[in-house]
Amino acid sequence: MVIPATITLPAKLDSLYDFIDFVSSCAREQGFSNKRVSEIELALEEILVNIFKYAYKDCSFDGEIEITCKLACANSFVIEIVDSGMPFDILSVREPDITADIDERQIGGLGVFFVKQLMDDVQYRREEDRNKLTLVIKDLAIMPDIY
Amino acid sequence: MVIPATITLPAKLDSLYDFIDFVSSCAREQGFSNKRVSEIELALEEILVNIFKYAYKDCSFDGEIEITCKLACANSFVIEIVDSGMPFDILSVREPDITADIDERQIGGLGVFFVKQLMDDVQYRREEDRNKLTLVIKDLAIMPDIY
């Protein structure tokens, strides 16, 4: 997919693969390795599934999600994810205890953690009643490691 | 593609296939026949290529085009094409003389004609400095003729 590119779809699980295909296609076009594309897909799934589950849960209508892929300075690939759901700052979420053993280990709480681990930078802004999450993936210019 | 769905890409020939794939995928999901999808692709190509060629020709920047696929009442599938280029009402274009023989026949002038012939309804509005072209394809409920 040529970028800058934007797609908007209903905020529901049915849209997941369309969103992922869109972003992967933009990322591949930039020459990212299969490994990096897979990491981008994972971070994206985690964010989207959270929006499907939580962002619009007090609404009676199907919300929407808008995703933009574009380039930024310093050889960065940027994914912007915008929703109109309840205000939620991903950066405020506490890290899970990943050393607890099976009995004590909490179920869940890994999605946000994966996003922060896998992306080079994550920014959040509440803007005009919308959540705007920005994922930054660096090192566009570095040769991909798989092709 | 699940609908309602919106995609925004740069107004240049490089985007043509991404736009067409997006709309075809939405149309196929609605169960249109291969024949009808091919007609939709043709109408879409004609409109997009005109926007690439004419709409932004006085601008120094790359314009954008936003396409939305959605359903409307009365079993209609609707494609909205929005650009910020010069005001242009497709409905104002005179029909070409399709009976003139090779020597007299004008080169060009078929694109808009195809759009009007193939779509069930075409509407134009200038809205907030943008051209908003609406294509309507009817009879969603009728069984496709090829599958």
Place this chain on the structure above:
Amino acid sequence: MEIQTGKEKNTVVVSIKGKIDAVTAPELEKELSNLIAQGENFFLFNFSELEYISSAGLRSLLAAAKQVKPKGGNIVFSGLKGPVGDVFKISGFGTIFKIFETQEDALK
């Protein structure tokens, strides 16, 4: 789009596979200009494997026809199917050009 050309007597047979659209039409136009510059005046387009043509494609074909006509040349077509046949019908190209069922019919 894939273009194949061959010669049958004085006629260049141009077989085109795939799509002639705004992306691929310039390539076709260049190919035809070259052939016409080399003195070719008679063309048969075999479209039996052509799946799609838009107005950008028709533009290239009409431009070629306008070049060969004054030199006594001619352009004919064979094998139009589905969407391509429809586009020829709607545009009037089906009446201003001679259309044959098959390449064999056209070369007879």
Place this chain on the structure above:
Amino acid sequence: MEIQTGKEKNTVVVSIKGKIDAVTAPELEKELSNLIAQGENFFLFNFSELEYISSAGLRSLLAAAKQVKPKGGNIVFSGLKGPVGDVFKISGFGTIFKIFETQEDALK
């Protein structure tokens, strides 16, 4: 996602192909609940053909582990590759569960 199950002594070997994501995890969770309800307590997940797992998948696996543990059961894994191995590493699942190179190693 494709799930195949087989039994080796007291262990259910669950081989999963494709992706365990938010769309497919509910199916896995159902399959595992059924097996546990039937009294199965020992599971080996062969992930040598698994390409992708997200937190939705880990959630289903941890839920199963929490069910079998109090009954003296256990869950182990083999054949983690590429992205799946990375997810196990980042999440700590690689240390809280026992991971084997191959299915054969695990069943020894």
